[in-house]
Amino acid sequence: MERYIECINPATGQVWDTLKIPSAVEIEIMAAKAREAFQDWSVTPLAFRKQIVARFGELVQENLEHLAQLLTKETGKPITQSRREIRQADRRIRFFLDIADRYLAPEVAYEDEKVREEIAYEPLGLIVNISAWNYPYNIGYNVFIPALLAGNVVLYKPSEYTPHTGLEFQDLFRSAGLPPHVFTTIIGNGQTGAYLTERIPADGYFFTGSHATGMKILEQCRKRTVPIQLELGGKDPAYVANDVKDLRKVAAALADGAFYNNGQSCCAVERIYVHTEVYTDFLKHFVQEVKGFILGDPRNESTYIGPLTRAAQLDILERQVADALSKGARLLLGGKRIPREGNWFEPTVLADCSHQMEVMKEESFGPIIGIMGVKDDEEAINLMNDTPYGLTAAVYSSNPDRARRIMEKLNTGTVYFNMCDRVSPYVPWSGRGHSGLGLTLSYHGLRAFTRTKSYQLLKSN
Ligand code: NAD
Numbered sequence: 001m002e003r004y005i006e007c008i009n010p011a012t013g014q015v016w017d018t019l020k021i022p023s024a025v026e027i028e029i030m031a032a033k034a035r036e037a038f039q040d041w042s043v044t045p046l047a048f049r050k051q052i053v054a055r056f057g058e059l060v061q062e063n064l065e066h067l068a069q070l071l072t073k074e075t076g077k078p079i080t081q082s083r084r085e086i087r088q089a090d091r092r093i094r095f096f097l098d099i100a101d102r103y104l105a106p107e108v109a110y111e112d113e114k115v116r117e118e119i120a121y122e123p124l125g126l127i128v129n130i131s132a133w134n135y136p137y138n139i140g141y142n143v144f145i146p147a148l149l150a151g152n153v154v155l156y157k158p159s160e161y162t163p164h165t166g167l168e169f170q171d172l173f174r175s176a177g178l179p180p181h182v183f184t185t186i187i188g189n190g191q192t193g194a195y196l197t198e199r200i201p202a203d204g205y206f207f208t209g210s211h212a213t214g215m216k217i218l219e220q221c222r223k224r225t226v227p228i229q230l231e232l233g234g235k236d237p238a239y240v241a242n243d244v245k246d247l248r249k250v251a252a253a254l255a256d257g258a259f260y261n262n263g264q265s266c267c268a269v270e271r272i273y274v275h276t277e278v279y280t281d282f283l284k285h286f287v288q289e290v291k292g293f294i295l296g297d298p299r300n301e302s303t304y305i306g307p308l309t310r311a312a313q314l315d316i317l318e319r320q321v322a323d324a325l326s327k328g329a330r331l332l333l334g335g336k337r338i339p340r341e342g343n344w345f346e347p348t349v350l351a352d353c354s355h356q357m358e359v360m361k362e363e364s365f366g367p368i369i370g371i372m373g374v375k376d377d378e379e380a381i382n383l384m385n386d387t388p389y390g391l392t393a394a395v396y397s398s399n400p401d402r403a404r405r406i407m408e409k410l411n412t413g414t415v416y417f418n419m420c421d422r423v424s425p426y427v428p429w430s431g432r433g434h435s436g437l438g439l440t441l442s443y444h445g446l447r448a449f450t451r452t453k454s455y456q457l458l459k460s461n
Contacts, residue, residue, distance in 0.1 A: 002021060002189060002191060003020065003021055003023075004018050004019065004020055004021060005018070005019045005021060005160050005163055005187060005188070005189060006018055007019065007074065007163065007164070009073055009074075009076070009342070010075065010076035010306075010307040010308060010309050010310075010311070010342055010343045011076050011297060011298055011299075011306060011307045011342045012341050012342050013311075013341040013342045013343075014341075016073070017164070019163050019164075019187050020187070021187055021188045021189065021192055022186060022187065022188070022192075024195060024199070027186060027192070027195060027196065027199075027200065028199075028200075030155065030181075030184050030186060031126065031155060031200045031202075033180075033181040033184075034126055034153045034154075034155055034181050034182070034184055035125075035126055035153070036181065037153050037179060037180065037181035037182045038123075038125055038126060038152070038153045038182075040179065041151060041152075041153055041179060041182045042122075042123050042125075042151040042152075043151075044151070046100060046101065046104060046149070046151075049100075049148060049149055049151065050097055050100055050149065051177075052148075052173070052176050052177050052178050053093060053096070053097060053145060053148060053149055053176075054093070054097055055175075055176035055177060056093075056172055056173050056176040056178070057090055057093040057094070057097075058176075059172045059175055059176055060086060060089075060090070060137075060172060061086070061087070061090060063168075063172070064083060064086050064087065065083075067082075067086055067165070067168060068082040068083040068086055069082075069299075070164055070165060070168065071085070071086070071136070071137075071162070071165055072298050072299060072306075074133070074161060074162045074163075074164060074165060074309075075133055075134070075161060075162060075309045076262075076298050076306040076307040076308065076309055076342070076343070077261060077262075077298060077306060077309075078298045078300075078303040078304060078305070078306045079298060079299050079300070079301065079303070080301060080303075081260070081261055085135055085137050085138060086137050088138070089135075089137035089138050089141050091425055092138065092141045092142065092145060092425045092441070093141060093145055095425035095426065095441075096145050096146050096149055096425070096446060097149075099443050099446060100149045100150075100446065102443075103121070103443045103446050103447060104121050104149070104150060104446065104450065105121075106118050106119060106120040106121070106455075107119045109454075113459070114458065114459055114460075115456065115457060115458055115459060116455075116457045116459060117454065117455065117456050117457070118454070118455040118457070119452050119453075119454060119455075120452065120453045120454075120455060121150070121447060121450035121451075121452060121453075122151075122450060122451055122452075122453055123150045123151035123152045123449065123450060123451075124147075124150075124152055124203040124204040124226070124227065124449055124450065124451055125152060125153070125202070125203030125204070126152070126153055126154075126155065126200075126202045126203050126204075127143070127144075127147045127152045127153065127154045127155070127202060127203065127204045127205075127206060127449065128155050128157070128196045128197065128200060128202040128204070128205045128206070129143045129144055129147070129154055129155065129156045129157065129206045129207075130157045130193045130196065130197070130205070130206070130207045130208070130209065130217070131143070131156065131157065131158050131159060131162075131166075131207075131208050131209075132159050132208045132209045132210075133158075133159035133160075133161035133162040133309055134261065134264045134265060134266070134309070135261075135265070136158060136159070136162045136165045136166070137165075138423065139208045139231065140156070140158070140166075140169065142208075142231075142429065142440035142441055142445065143206045143208070143440060144156055144169075144183065146440075146445055146446040146448070146449050147204075147206070147449045148178075148182065148183065149446065149449075150446060150447075150449040150450050152203075152204070152449055153181065153182050153183070153184075154182070154183050154184070155184050155186055155196065155200070155202070156169065156170075156183060156184065156185050156186065157185075157186045157187075157188055157192060157193055157196060158185065158187070159209075160188065160189040160190075161309050161310065163187045166185040166187065167185055167187070169183070169185060170183060170184065170185040190213070193213075193217075194216070194220055197217050197220040197221050198220045198221075201224070202226065203226050203227075204226050204227045204228075204229070204449070205217065205221055205224075205226070205227070205228045205229070206227075206229045206440075207228075207229065207230050207231065208231040208232075208266075209231075209232065210232065210233050210363075211232045211233045211363075211389075211434045211435075214230040214232045214436070214437075217230065218230070227438070227448070228437070228438075229436075229437060229438030229439075229440075229448065230431075230436045230437040230438065231266070231429070231431060231435075231436050231438075231440060232266075232389075232391075232431055232434060232435050232436040233266060233363045233365070233389065233391075233434065233435060234266050234267060234268075234270065234363065234389050234390075234391030234392065234431065234435050235270045235271065235360075235361065235362065235363050235387045235389040236267055236268065236269055236270050236271075236389075236391055236392045236393060236394070236412075236420075236421075237269075237270070237271045237272070237273060237383070237384040237387075237393050237394070238254055238257065238269045238271075238272050238273070238393070238394040238395070238396065238420055239272075239273045239274075239374070239377075239380040239384060239393075239394070239395050239396065239406065240254070240272065240273070240274045240275060240278065240282055240396045241275050241377065241380075241395070241396060241397035241398075241399075241402065241403070242275035242276075242277040242278050243397055243398045243399055243402070244278065244396050244397060244398055245398045247278055247281050247282055247285055248285045250282070250285075250396045250418075251282055251285035251286040251288075251289055252285070252289045253396075253418075253419070253420065254269055254272055254286065254394075254396075254420060255286055255289040255290050255293075256421070257269035257394070257420035257421035258270070258272075258367075258369040258421075259290065259293060259304070259305060259347055259367055259369075260421060262305055262306060262307075262308055262366060262367050263364060263365060263366045263367045263368065263369075264308065264309060264365055264366065265421060266391060266435075267391055267392045267414070267420075267421050267422070267423065268365075268421055269369065269394065269420050269421060270363065270364055270369070270370070271353070271359075271360050271369070271370045271371070271372075272286075272369060272370070272371045272372075273371075273372055273373075273374045273379075273380045273383055273384065274371060274372070274373055274374065275373070275374060275375075275376070275380075276373040276374065276375055279373040282371075283332065283349075283351055283371065286349065286371070287332050287333055287349055290333055290347050290349055291333065293305050293347055295338075295344075295346075295347065305347055305367060307342045307343045307344050308343040308344070308345060308366055308367075309343070310343065311343045313343070313345075313365055313366050314337055314343055314345055314366075316362075316364070316365075316366070317345050317348070317364060317366045317367075317368055318336070318337065319358070320357075320358045320359040320362070320364055320368060321335050321336070321348060321350070321359070321368065323357055323358045323359065324350050324353060324357040324358070324359045324370065325350075327354065327356050327357050328352060328354070329350040329351065329352055329353050329354075329357060329359070329370070330350065330351045330352045331348070331349075331350060332349040332350070332351050333346070333347060333348060333349040334346030334347050334348035334349065334367070334368075335348050345366055345367055345368075346367070347367040347368075348367060348368040348369070349368075349369055349371070350368070350369065350370045350371065351371050351372075352371075352372060352373075353370035353371060353372045354372060355383065355386055357370065360372070361387065363389070377402070377405075377406055380406070381406055381409045381410065384410055385409070385410060385411050387433075388433050388434040389431070389432075389433055389434045389435045390411050390412045390413060390431055390432030390433045390434070390435045391412055391413060391414065391431040391432075391435040391436070392412050392413070392414040392415070392416065392420070392421075393407075393410045393412045393414075393415050393416070394415070394416040394417075394418075394419065394420035394421075395407055395410075395415070395416070395417055395418075396418055397417075397418070400417065403417045403418075404417070411432055411433070412431075412432060412435075413428070413429070413430035413431050413432055413435065413436075413439070414427070414429070414430075423441070424441070425441050425442070426441075426442060427441065427442050428440070428441055428442045428444050428445060429441040429442075429445070
């Protein structure tokens with residue numbers, strides 16, 4: 001196993017820190033201590049667990065500026081977007097705190113004069129949580145906040161691109177009064193993740209990352225009869241119908257949905273289908289909008305597009321552009337790397353795309369969008385569903401009934417009407433097909449960290 005991670009600032013390409021990866025023996029010790037900590041934590045009153053999670057949330061907000069700067073340094077996310085992520089993630093904490101009493105309490109499922117039947121929700125135990133770098137607060141909170149509230153202990157492996165953010169989580173939980181070893185950050189890379197899933201017998205494995213890694217994790221966890229949950233990638237479509245009222249506004253919303261966080265969102269809009277009657281006008285507004293995005297140093301307040309977090313993505317984007325152009329796409333904007341230190345790519349708009357092109361089929365995860373015209377709703381539905389992914393899909397129309405008929409036919413875990421690229425704590429976040437297995441958020445996402453015990457009680461002999 002490699003012994004160190006190099007932390008590289010994606011905006012400059014400079015190595016700014018080196019962190020030690022724990023050895024296999026050290027990981028085994030961390031897991032053993034976490035298991036021991038479970039004995040007390042699992043029976044700690046929920047009120048106390050809630051108090052600690054609430055304090056953690058407060059401490060994150062109190063340290064917002066420092067944490068946002070750190071996130072920007074690790075990922076290249078524009079500073080205003082880093083602050084926004086941290087601020088908005090707090091909503092998830094508050095949501096889980098609000099619902100915990102209700103959904104973790106035992107329920108009476110049946111009762112008559114002879115018997116009483118109850119459902120109790122017990123914690124799973126030791127959770128291995130392997131996370132991604134693109135929204136470490138949001139996707140981290142989706143897992144470890146409900147897991148801890150439900151009485152589990154967590155081994156949290158942040159991405160190798162956001163290890164300092166992961167260490168901050170551990171420190172802030174300590175400061176919030178969380179007992180030792182209930183939440184442990186394990187610094188590491190893919191090999192560390194593989195070790196955690198292959199060698200550490202946990203009671204649940206919760207992963208967020210790419211489909212390719214998700215498939216390896218399924219393999220690595222095989223023969224384990226515990227919950228394995230995968231939040232994976234997407235190739236999320238949007239459809240613009242011919243009856244939209246304000247095409248400019250729709251184009252602006254979709255440009256933001258495609259380019260926010262440099263397109264590095266699991267639910268970023270990755271392909272757009274536009275009714276042919278409004279296609280040309282849509283392209284005009286869309287390009288105008290993207291041209292207005294300010295690209296530059298992610299520490300600047302006005303920057304909207306920074307560098308990509310991972311250098312390797314540049315090759316994928318370059319390949320997708322070349323493939324699309326060779327098959328007849330029209331390049332309306334961008335199309336190439338920006339020649340400066342760090343991982344920079346021009347915001348890229350491709351029109352007249354087709355499903356023969358990689359840009360319409362494979363996750364781009366960068367500042368690039370493929371657009372094509374469609375003759376009617378039926379064609380839009382067929383093309384939107386022509387993907388192995390199934391995370392989200394958006395429909396823009398002025399007619400809610402028409403939009404609902406379309407949304408009912410879309411094979412995704414989330415559908416949006418006149419909005420896109422959005423996550424709410426109140427409803428489940430789940431992917432179909434290559435986008436994942438299981439769910440987070442909503443009350444289902446709290447109970448995902450529990451197992452039921454059925455009590456069948458005879459009232460009298
Ligand atoms: P990734 O799959 O490269 O890495 C994710 C995590 O897995 C990292 O911590 C990495 O160290 C670890 N890992 C790598 N190889 C492993 C292995 N063999 N065994 C165990 N762990 C291993 O993904 P990424 O680049 O960090 O994140 C981007 C991907 O995540 C995109 O595909 C994006 O769509 C997806 N994502 C999905 C959601 C969602 O909610 N569905 C949210 C955010 C990101």
